Amino acid sequence: MLAFQGARDLVEARLGQYDAAREFSASAKPRVVQPAIYRPQAGDTVAKLSIPRLNTELYVVEGTDTADLRRGPGHLTGTAMPGEAGNCVIAGHRDTHFRILREIRPGDSVILERDERHFIYRVKRVQVVSPTNVTALQPSSNTLHLITCYPFSYIGAAPKRMVVEAQLTASS
Numbered sequence: 001m002l003a004f005q006g007a008r009d010l011v012e013a014r015l016g017q018y019d020a021a022r023e024f025s026a027s028a029k030p031r032v033v034q035p036a037i038y039r040p041q042a043g044d045t046v047a048k049l050s051i052p053r054l055n056t057e058l059y060v061v062e063g064t065d066t067a068d069l070r071r072g073p074g075h076l077t078g079t080a081m082p083g084e085a086g087n088c089v090i091a092g093h094r095d096t097h098f099r100i101l102r103e104i105r106p107g108d109s110v111i112l113e114r115d116e117r118h119f120i121y122r123v124k125r126v127q128v129v130s131p132t133n134v135t136a137l138q139p140s141s142n143t144l145h146l147i148t149c150y151p152f153s154y155i156g157a158a159p160k161r162m163v164v165e166a167q168l169t170a171s172s
């Protein structure tokens with residue numbers, strides 16, 4: 001039963017990313033409304049996340065509920081959108097989309113593409129915290145936080161969280 005559930009999760013994660021990529025490509029033209037006013041609906045594809053050193057491309061969806069996180073890493077509603085001033089928070093499952101974060105390190109670039117613009121963040125720190133530590137959710141300036149459960153090899157509900165903090169360094 002456990003193997004079936006794991007296989008199902010992987011298939012759903014891949015299909016979710018396929019759908020999110022299609023949606024992202026279809027909406028690649030700039031939005032008519034101002035980005036500061038536009039707020040996506042739950043499940044919408046909002047950005048493409050790339051980590052060049054790790055040869056990774058993921059599509060980020062709006063929201064962090066169960067269905068959203070099956071499709072891809074989820075942008076925490078209410079936090080800054082990629083490239084906006086403030087704290088952009090993206091969460092993902094350690095056993096599917098964000099498994100790659102086990103290899104990330106300070107100095108890595110994280111690129112978020114949204115509305116045909118590229119926002120380049122540089123990883124400042126990677127830390128493991130308790131689930132009650134919500135420092136990464138606090139308002140900050142031009143910051144990206146990637147959050148996943150930890151440890152990666154844990155079976156069941158993991159007891160800790162891994163937080164990747166990155167600072168916006170450039171946009172084009």
